[in-house]
Amino acid sequence: MPVLKYYYDLLSQPSRALYIFLKLTQIPFEAKPVSLRKGEHRSDEFKEQLNRFQKVPFIHHGDFKLAESTAILGYLSREFRHLIDDHWYPENSQARAKVDEYLGWHPLNTRMKCALYFWHKWLIPIMTESEPNERKVAAQESEMVTCLDEIETLWLSQGHKYLTGDQISVADIFAACEMEQPRIAGYDVTEGRPLIKTWFERVKQDCHPFYNEAHAIVDKIASKTKAKL
Amino acid sequence: MPVLKYYYDLLSQPSRALYIFLKLTQIPFEAKPVSLRKGEHRSDEFKEQLNRFQKVPFIHHGDFKLAESTAILGYLSREFRHLIDDHWYPENSQARAKVDEYLGWHPLNTRMKCALYFWHKWLIPIMTESEPNERKVAAQESEMVTCLDEIETLWLSQGHKYLTGDQISVADIFAACEMEQPRIAGYDVTEGRPLIKTWFERVKQDCHPFYNEAHAIVDKIASKTKAKL
Numbered sequence: 357m358p359v360l361k362y363y364y365d366l367l368s369q370p371s372r373a374l375y376i377f378l379k380l381t382q383i384p385f386e387a388k389p390v391s392l393r394k395g396e397h398r399s400d401e402f403k404e405q406l407n408r409f410q411k412v413p414f415i416h417h418g419d420f421k422l423a424e425s426t427a428i429l430g431y432l433s434r435e436f437r438h439l440i441d442d443h444w445y446p447e448n449s450q451a452r453a454k455v456d457e458y459l460g461w462h463p464l465n466t467r468m469k470c471a472l473y474f475w476h477k478w479l480i481p482i483m484t485e486s487e488p489n490e491r492k493v494a495a496q497e498s499e500m501v502t503c504l505d506e507i508e509t510l511w512l513s514q515g516h517k518y519l520t521g522d523q524i525s526v527a528d529i530f531a532a533c534e535m536e537q538p539r540i541a542g543y544d545v546t547e548g549r550p551l552i553k554t555w556f557e558r559v560k561q562d563c564h565p566f567y568n569e570a571h572a573i574v575d576k577i578a579s580k581t582k583a584k585l
Numbered sequence: 586m587p588v589l590k591y592y593y594d595l596l597s598q599p600s601r602a603l604y605i606f607l608k609l610t611q612i613p614f615e616a617k618p619v620s621l622r623k624g625e626h627r628s629d630e631f632k633e634q635l636n637r638f639q640k641v642p643f644i645h646h647g648d649f650k651l652a653e654s655t656a657i658l659g660y661l662s663r664e665f666r667h668l669i670d671d672h673w674y675p676e677n678s679q680a681r682a683k684v685d686e687y688l689g690w691h692p693l694n695t696r697m698k699c700a701l702y703f704w705h706k707w708l709i710p711i712m713t714e715s716e717p718n719e720r721k722v723a724a725q726e727s728e729m730v731t732c733l734d735e736i737e738t739l740w741l742s743q744g745h746k747y748l749t750g751d752q753i754s755v756a757d758i759f760a761a762c763e764m765e766q767p768r769i770a771g772y773d774v775t776e777g778r779p780l781i782k783t784w785f786e787r788v789k790q791d792c793h794p795f796y797n798e799a800h801a802i803v804d805k806i807a808s809k810t811k812a813k814l
Contacts, residue, residue, distance in 0.1 A: 408739055409690070409739065420679055420682075422682050422683075422686060423686055423689075423690075424685070424686045424688075424689030424690055425689065426685060426688075426689045427682050427683075427685035427686040427688070427689045428682075430681065430682060430685050431678060431679075431681075431682040431685075434678045434681075449660060449663045449664060450649055450660075452659065452660075452663075453651050453656050453657075453659060453660040454651075454656075456653070456655060456656035456659050456660070457651060457652055457656040459653075459655075459656070460652075460655045461638070461652075461653055463692040463693055464692055464693070464696075464697065467693075468697075510638065
């Protein structure tokens, strides 16, 4: 089997999620870090040779190129099934469907809402060297708050220890990695949300030590933000 | 096997996509139309008994309840494999991954961009009985145009007849159903985009007569919009 090359930047939420998944399952891969901050993904060469979408994460597996984190997850689950403990992405049809239900809900909810808050509060001001647009930040914060409340009411109130059942799955990893991003901008998603707080601790513990390893850069930036506040 | 109950509203893009898929594959189902316009999804009873997300589409399969169109697609592909021609959602790992790559790209691109244009141009003005906010409409149109151009440059320029290969798949159905929504608001995605135009005709033909059947209500509303312009 050809070497799996994993291209990622640990500042990208889905990059962290797949990184943690690869490490936990011990799927062998060659790490290919890409620096988004240095704009490495913007060159024509990157577009032609590496990934036409000019984003991370993506993989090369021999001649096969693949982008989009959920597509990569599905591909890895087939190609490396023997290495993956079933609870991460269950073979049972209904259990798999429940994980996929969260992964289907995720992009336009957890991912979009947490990312847009992070952009308006932190990323855009840094990139444009200007103050945050407080009206936009407030609007995005309100949408994020609704989404985080829904994570408690629609997902974590279903009587399970994790988002989609009593065992941890990739759904939990994908969700947690997105919910770390607002922390860079000074917002703690666990504050005032006891269900998220308990769940978050559980996920971090189950993914130890790779969760912390993947989030070292987030921790570093978040502590700088905190010092400023 | 229990009866598959399919809850949908043909005004919802993913509802149409799954409806066409169910009809093409002849997966037996009990049709359970839900009227979003009448707010049938907003009642407490709906939330408790039918779908806690208060959206369509979703399924009940015996005691099993499932929402999110891509999760439903995956579930149907396992439960009714014997009825589904392989090209719709291939078993081959790399071919499947390519369809999933589009389905992963879809929510924050085709789906979000076409839907937000439709909302600001058509839906919000109707619901609030006011004129469209032209600044927002222009901003959303610009984002949608970028996305439609990317469907040509990133997907349809890869040398295949369809989005992810030379045979039609669910990726094409999901994309086409989203790209119909702006038509309700008077925007034709095929105009000035020859690759989309040819592809769109191919998809409609391959999904005949169910494509037209699913879009009868869109056609009706779109012709009223056209008459007004």
